[in-house]
Amino acid sequence: MKKNRKDGGSGDMENRAKDLKPNRNKLKRNMDRMGGRGGLSLAAFANAKTRNENYNPVIIKKQKEFYRNAKFVQKYKKLLNQQNQSNSPSTSKLPLEGERDTDSSAFNKKSKKQRQSLNELYEKTKEEKEKANAERAAAIQAKAEAEAKRKTQKQKMLKKTRSGQPVIKYRIEHILETLQNEAR
Numbered sequence: 001m002k003k004n005r006k007d008g009g010s011g012d013m014e015n016r017a018k019d020l021k022p023n024r025n026k027l028k029r030n031m032d033r034m035g036g037r038g039g040l041s042l043a044a045f046a047n048a049k050t051r052n053e054n055y056n057p058v059i060i061k062k063q064k065e066f067y068r069n070a071k072f073v074q075k076y077k078k079l080l081n082q083q084n085q086s087n088s089p090s091t092s093k094l095p096l097e098g099e100r101d102t103d104s105s106a107f108n109k110k111s112k113k114q115r116q117s118l119n120e121l122y123e124k125t126k127e128e129k130e131k132a133n134a135e136r137a138a139a140i141q142a143k144a145e146a147e148a149k150r151k152t153q154k155q156k157m158l159k160k161t162r163s164g165q166p167v168i169k170y171r172i173e174h175i176l177e178t179l180q181n182e183a184r
Contacts, residue, residue: 087117 156170 153174156167157174159167159170161167
């Protein structure tokens with residue numbers, strides 16, 4: 001038989017109800033936070049990391065590089081404009097159409113000088129391009145040679161004897177070469 005308390009209720013039931021109230025609140029908060037009864041949906045789980053779009057170091061790095069390149073391009077364009085203005089004669093120095101007939105020899109001399117300077121500029125740029133191509137070809141060839149040397153070295157290092165043991169001869173040669181290179 002159960003003993004009744006003075007307040008009229010059973011003691012065990014009240015204690016259980018008091019204990020369940022905070023747990024229900026916790027459960028409800030967790031359910032709200034997790035997005036319902038079943039936890040996160042697949043789409044919500046996949047996008048959980050991408051919600052904060054403010055900080056992405058890769059995008060920030062690309063933006064910095066873009067702005068830096070834009071700055072260099074602007075400086076380059078300014079420099080070209082300055083060079084073009086200094087190289088080209090101003091409008092006040094050019095003869096008018098009526099004067100061209102009288103001073104045609106002077107005008108022809110100027111145009112010849114301009115053609116010569118353009119030809120010289122073309123030759124310079126052509127030589128620079130050829131030089132750059134030669135350097136690039138030499139670098140590619142050196143890279144190919146280094147790759148071939150690495151490949152042969154790797155093949156030597158991976159050689160095995162009949163019983164499956166590594167061939168020590170090539171390994172010792174490799175150690176000797178590295179020590180000699182360090183000594184230089």
